[in-house]
Amino acid sequence: MxxxxxxxxxxxxxxxxxxxxxxxxxxxxxxxxxxxxxxxxxxxxxxxxxxxxxxxxxxxxxxxxxxxxxxxxxxxxxxxxxxxxxxxxxxxxxxxxxxxxxxxxxxxxxxxxxxxxxxxxSTVEVGVAEATADGDDPVTVLNVVSVGAYPELIEERERRSSLGKWLGGAVATAVALRHAEPLTIVRDGRRARVWSVFVSVGRNDPDQVATMQRQETDTAVLDVRIHHARGSKVRAFASLAFGKRSAAVLRAVGLFPRDADIERLVVPELELRVRPEPGHPSVFVHDGELEQRDAGGFTLRCVAVPRALTVYAPLGAR
Known part of the structure; x- marks a missing residue:
């Protein structure tokens, strides 16, 4: 051109x-x-x-x-x-x-x-992830894929979209907190009860659990945060603090999850069998988009794809 x-x-x-x-x-x-x-x-x-x-x-x-x-x-x-x-x-x-x-x-x-x-x-070559649920066609992921507390919160918020984003979000948080239960994941044949899993495109802030914004442009890895269900519901939802400042405040008052409860992995791909509790939605979220699955659980596979997309960005973009 x-x-x-x-x-x-x-x-x-x-x-x-x-x-x-x-x-x-x-x-x-x-x-x-x-x-x-x-x-x-x-x-x-x-x-x-x-x-x-x-x-x-x-x-x-x-x-x-x-x-x-x-x-x-x-x-x-x-x-x-x-x-x-x-x-x-x-x-x-x-x-x-x-x-x-x-x-x-x-x-x-x-x-x-x-x-x-x-x-x-001025362009940059960007790595992405491809997420596949139960063998369906893969979707392109730019920031993060998540299962557990955050997708359930988004599902509750969408039910209350008529209330507006902020009020609906507040009501959804209260409802989700009251009804929250851990879900079961199976990875490499090992079963675990967890509050949430976040799969970020590229290496991310080591202090965050909810890694909502990517930190790298091109990348060939996924940065995974698994929040094991060894703490309270309050800590489970405190882990969804997206900013460093809010996370720092929650740490200071003892509400943020303990480091021992967070498992961190850096891998080129990840496969999980996701099994929510009866009565809880079978969902995952990618880049803020809610994906509904059949009740009873699903298999989620995420793969890092380097140099997958050309995007216009300022010179010096990371």
Missing amino acids: DAETRSDGRGLLIVRNAASGTAVVRADPADTFAERLPKAVVLELADGEDVAGVVAEAMEMDAAPHVLGIYGGDGSVSRMAHLAREHDRPLLAMPGGTFNHFVRALGVDTVDGAIDAYEAS
């Missing part, structure tokens, strides 16, 4: 997920797209519309896009990353969600910052 094409957005498809980031006040990027990328095709997902269908239709056109862009949160970015890999296209990821863990890890804090990298042809 030549510099003139990059400067006006010709050959770029941008999909907007209007439902992303509704819990925060965020400027509408439409004017920025119109001013800086006037030749880009910008599509907004309608209710019930799937990004895969939109991209498939675009790829069948005579002027198929050379670059796939997404404005949304981690779930939307993860889905578009999967399609970028499928269609062998670079990804332009722009922060439009509540947390934006993936783009922040690449040093992209704003829409303008992402467009700057695109116009400069």
Whole structure:
């Protein structure tokens, strides 16, 4: 793609997920797209519309896009990353969600910052994980896969989506804390009762249990945190503190899980048999996206895939 094409957005498809980031006040990027990328095709997902269908239709056109862009949160970015890999296209990821863990890890804090990298042809090769449940087709994971307390919390929150993200989250936390039970995992023939398992793409902060944001760009390993069920429910949910500051406060007051209760592994792949207690959901989460499975449990396999995706990012991205 030549510099003139990059400067006006010709050959770029941008999909907007209007439902992303509704819990925060965020400027509408439409004017920025119109001013800086006037030749880009910008599509907004309608209710019930799937990004895969939109991209498939675009790829069948005579002027198929050379670059796939997404404005949304981690779930939307993860889905578009999967399609970028499928269609062998670079990804332009722009922060439009509540947390934006993936783009922040690449040093992209704003829409303008992402467009700057695109116009400069500044890219980075990113490692991902592929997660497969019960032999289904693998999904692309950019940050983390989790089973246990966090997916159950997300499942409760989705039930209460009509209350709004923050109120619904507070109610979901109270309900999940009251009903929480450990689940059983089987790994390499060994059975364990655990509160949660987090499988991060690449090596992550050794002090965290809930490794929600990746710390490396290209990587060939998974960083696994297994929280064994030897502590209280309160500690189980305290382990979901995502920030260093909140984790430090919880450690100071004795609520954070003990180091002896956390098993840490760095491996190229991981396979688990997941068995929730009766009456508890059979679910896992990847990049904030909830995946429902049949009751009774499932087998989850995660594999690190280095240099799997080309993403526009500032020079010096880790």
